[in-house]
Amino acid sequence: MLKAINRIEGLLRYHHSKLYRCSLLLSSSCALVSTNSSTSTLPSATTSSLKQSEPCIGFYNLDFSNQYIRPFSTTTINHNPRDDLEIFLPKISVVGVGGGGGNAINHMIEKNLGGVNFYACNTDHQDLIKSLSKNRIQLGAKLTKGHGAGANPEKGRLAAEESKQEIIDNFKDTDLLFLAAGMGGGTGTGSSPIIAKTIKESKKDIIIVAVVTIPFKFEGKRKHLIAQQGLEELRKYVDTLVVISNENLLGNTNRDTPLDQAFLFADDILHNGVRSIANIINVPGIINLDYSDISSILIGRKGLSRIGFGEASGQDRAYKAVYDAMNNPLIENDNEKFTGLLVNISGGSDISLKEINRVTVYLQENSDPDVQIFVGHCVDESLLGSMRISVLFVH
Template identity: 40%
Template sequence: MEFRMAEETLAKIRVIGIGGGGGNAVNTMVENNLRGIEFIAANTDMQALETSKADVCLQLGPGITKGLGAGADPERGKEAAFESLEEIREVLKGSDMVFITAGLGGGTGTGGAPVVAKLSKEIGALTVAVVTKPFFFESKNRMKKAEEGWKDLKKHVDTIITIPNDRLLTIMQKGSRLMDMMKKADEVLLQAVKGITDLINLPGHMNVDFADLKAVMKEVGPALMGAGVGVGENRAIEAAKRAIDNPLLQDVGIDGAKGVLINISASEDSLTMNEFMEASSLISQKAHEDANIIVGALFDDTLKDEIRVTVIATGVNGMEEVVTIKKPMQAVANKVQLPERELAIDKHTKIPADSSASSPNKTFNRRNPALVRKQTLPFPSTLDETELETPTYLRQAAD
């Protein structure tokens, strides 16, 4: 079993949130001050972009959607993304790593994410999707769209981390408000991105080289994410156990994983080498004997007396089969059947070549209404709950 620990490197990392759910996740990440990342919000809904906290706001498909959203139609979302290919290329140019975040089941995120992913791969970026799937109580049609979109997106990314919203029900109080649940979904997406990017960007005992990160996450397909927090004398073991037994790990766990990223974070004054070894050893025992395991021991003084362990596992047997949506605590009697037709971008479809050479004076400013690079960013203490993505039947106009 191989452990790799390397020095910090400066990689250009971007997070692009597509649609309402992706935009909400980006707002949460901005509010939590993730370091070393440029944030992009891409949406067909201009009203949502006007309240975005992202560094760059990109309107998708202004000619097709007129800034009014995709109407919960993934095909329309895909067409909108194709209309804005050159603007997407501009904002992603030079990226070493691109995170694509979206809530699957609607129009813009479901249809647009695969288009963005394919372009991201073509420019040579390590491309990681972090997405949610709908709650069981949402319409079957929305679930089917999510599954179609997930299958299409998977073909165009290096790694895809999937958070079924139903799993959030197992970690929330029974009386939790709907908006609390939606915020929790954003927080889980935040944890997934933070758990990976902090390995490169935060100081610590052991930082991870981008090349090693790429070795674990390139062309691996579905991945699992779990996180746990521990306090007290046995806090490292407690946090590690909670991470690998996390309800968000769906039905398979990390047993036999071929690649594992482990982020062990604690305050600088409290983290000991023994705790580092306890947590990393417990997790590595679950992985395949020849697994490539990358461990980072990082400083985060906001944790005080806590220790946090985040695990990203790739190459896990059985992940391909875990694509159906289940009710919490019990399987759905009649599973949603995946349709024969896929909303797909053919792998061999050639995305038009970069036309930036013919537009040398193109700049990021308000003269291009589709693309706005913000100069200053507000950091309000709370997220506007009215902008959180809600099920289709609760909205007057879905994006």
């Protein structure tokens, strides 16, 4: 707990001077607010220039009139003793199920994604030991003898059933779980629904977001049928389901792109989705969302959702980034009506209020009038000159 407090205080010290100057500039155009429920403390030496309980960049939705856009959260800096600081840092985990899921988490580990815990689950022992994750669960060791599910979803299901207790023990402290798998084979298709069901039944308040791929058309009708059956079963036990079509990779790559490079496009969608939500929770910014905001938009949705991602620099970077995020060609959409957008805007300290306004106005204009839009902002000085936007579309 003390380690977490020290980490957050260090981040607040770093951003304090910038945020305070920014708050003075914004005070004439923004309705500054403070909330007693969201307070952070700094040693008095770092807050000497602030009045008691002075808001540090707290503002309502700019010039937006849409009643469905949630007011941005605020942070209040005061002089309360550090002992009064209560912090809830949700534990975020990513589990890769089967070969495809294992490849996805290896990609994230190679990209040094922080703030999350990685787990690999597989029936194939040889594949499992290749995982870069330190947390590995051998599914159905007695049933499969470590030789995999043989493209048989029923065998994958039974393997996960055999390993239920180990699954419960590994995820008992997780608050937000991302599940990655490929549909159409044995382990990913058969084990994923059992893993999600087991975790959900053992911890009712956990949020489970599944990001899965479906096969190419050339892989045959039978594999597609197996994949669809797996999707329908998995959908019963997760809060949000994102489906990536391998077929759509063909339109997003040129004819000379190696197959392993093409699959990285799909892995990047999961990576960007996990990173954006982890950053919203763990990294302070001008606009903050807390875990309850994320819970309210993700939990119990059941519908087919999408993840969009865009990054741009230079002139009109805000429009270019949000346009790309709203038009991702790899995501399957069942044409259901989206009811909420969870938006993460990341960039250096050069991101302006006008640019954030441009992003949210574009989202309003290109969404249903009743949609709720939750916006979070994270400061990442490595992105100075660029703007990165991730959007999770939920039903």
